[in-house]
Amino acid sequence: xxxxxxxxxxxxxxxxxxxxxxxxxxxxxxxxxxxxxxxxxxxxxxxxxxxxxxxxxxxxxxxxxxxxxxxxxxxxxxxxxxxxxxxxxxxxxxxxxxxxxxxxxxxxxxx
Amino acid sequence: xxxxxxxxxxxxxxxxxxxxxxxxxxxxxxxxxxxxxxxxxxxxxxxxxxxxxxxxxxxxxxxxxxxxxxxxxxxxxxxxxxxxxxxxxxxxxxxxxxxxxxxxxxxxxxxx
Numbered sequence: 001x002x003x004x005x006x007x008x009x010x011x012x013x014x015x016x017x018x019x020x021x022x023x024x025x026x027x028x029x030x031x032x033x034x035x036x037x038x039x040x041x042x043x044x045x046x047x048x049x050x051x052x053x054x055x056x057x058x059x060x061x062x063x064x065x066x067x068x069x070x071x072x073x074x075x076x077x078x079x080x081x082x083x084x085x086x087x088x089x090x091x092x093x094x095x096x097x098x099x100x101x102x103x104x105x106x107x108x109x110x111x
Numbered sequence: 112x113x114x115x116x117x118x119x120x121x122x123x124x125x126x127x128x129x130x131x132x133x134x135x136x137x138x139x140x141x142x143x144x145x146x147x148x149x150x151x152x153x154x155x156x157x158x159x160x161x162x163x164x165x166x167x168x169x170x171x172x173x174x175x176x177x178x179x180x181x182x183x184x185x186x187x188x189x190x191x192x193x194x195x196x197x198x199x200x201x202x203x204x205x206x207x208x209x210x211x212x213x214x215x216x217x218x219x220x221x222x223x
Contacts, residue, residue: 004154033210040119042199042213043155056208090154097209102147102154 002027004093004103012109013081021076021106025093031055032074033100034066037088049074050096078108086110114138117200117214126223130187134200134214137181141212142205144176146185149197149216158198159185190221 005024013019025032031050035043045058049068068074072093078085086109092100117134124130132146143162147155159174161167167174173186183202187194197216203209 031209033208035211035213040215042115042117042201042215043211044213045210048208048210050208056210058210088152092211094209099145099157099160100209100211101157104154105152107152 004091004101006089006091006103006106008106009104010107010109012111014111015081015083017081017110018077018079019081019108021078021089021091021108023074023076023091023093023103025072025074025091026101029093029095029098029101030072031094031096031098032068032072033092033094034074034076035090035092035102036060037090037105039087043090046076081110083110112137114212115200115202115214118217119215121218121220123220123222124190126190126192126221128190128221130185130190130194130219130221132185132187132198132200132217132219134183135181136183136202136212138204138212139178139181140204140206141202143203143209144174144183145201145211146172146174147199147201148194149199151196155199192221192223195220 033048034046037043047057088105146159175184200214201211
């Protein structure tokens with residue numbers, strides 16, 4: 001049984017560009033949450049998707065948007081990238097309101 | 112004030128030592144408490160998951176929750192070099208979407 005998978009592993013972008021990160025949840029999980037982890041910090045909640053809808057959002061600007069597909073996979077989009085968006089982006093899957101299991105993350109570097 | 116406070120360390124101990132890791136929090140609504148282990152450049156791995164106050168043991172790991180003091184702990188017995196990682200505490204309130212609130216993580220090194 002594959003765990004949570006994320007792609008790509010690493011990504012380098014320049015300021016002002018747009019990026020899309022992808023996540024496939026663990027089998028049997030229908031909820032996907034996205035977190036941003038800056039170097040030396042704990043993960044910060046971006047938003048959560050369940051039944052293809054954004055259920056809750058953390059304190060992130062509208063430049064951060066997402067989507068969940070009928071197969072429960074999810075995308076995180078970030079527009080107008082800033083240097084401060086450089087971080088490890090983590091996807092976690094769970095049953096709705098259940099224990100969250102994290103993927104390996106996508107490391108985004110904005111130059 | 113952050114909702115979850117955690118001493119970032121770093122913490123170095125000799126192999127075989129007992130390790131104590133701690134977090135404090137300010138939101139009394141938190142009901143579920145977790146500890147994750149994160150190796151360098153990897154995603155967090157769920158170690159312990161507890162509800163409300165009390166103790167939970169799993170092998171060499173023991174999680175303690177004291178809601179009256181808003182204080183949670185993770186104890187690691189007979190620590191091994193493979194335990195060297197960053198340990199993150201996390202928690203949520205049990206209502207609505209389960210967005211987790213994390214501490215900053217404590218970096219632990221177990222010296223052989």
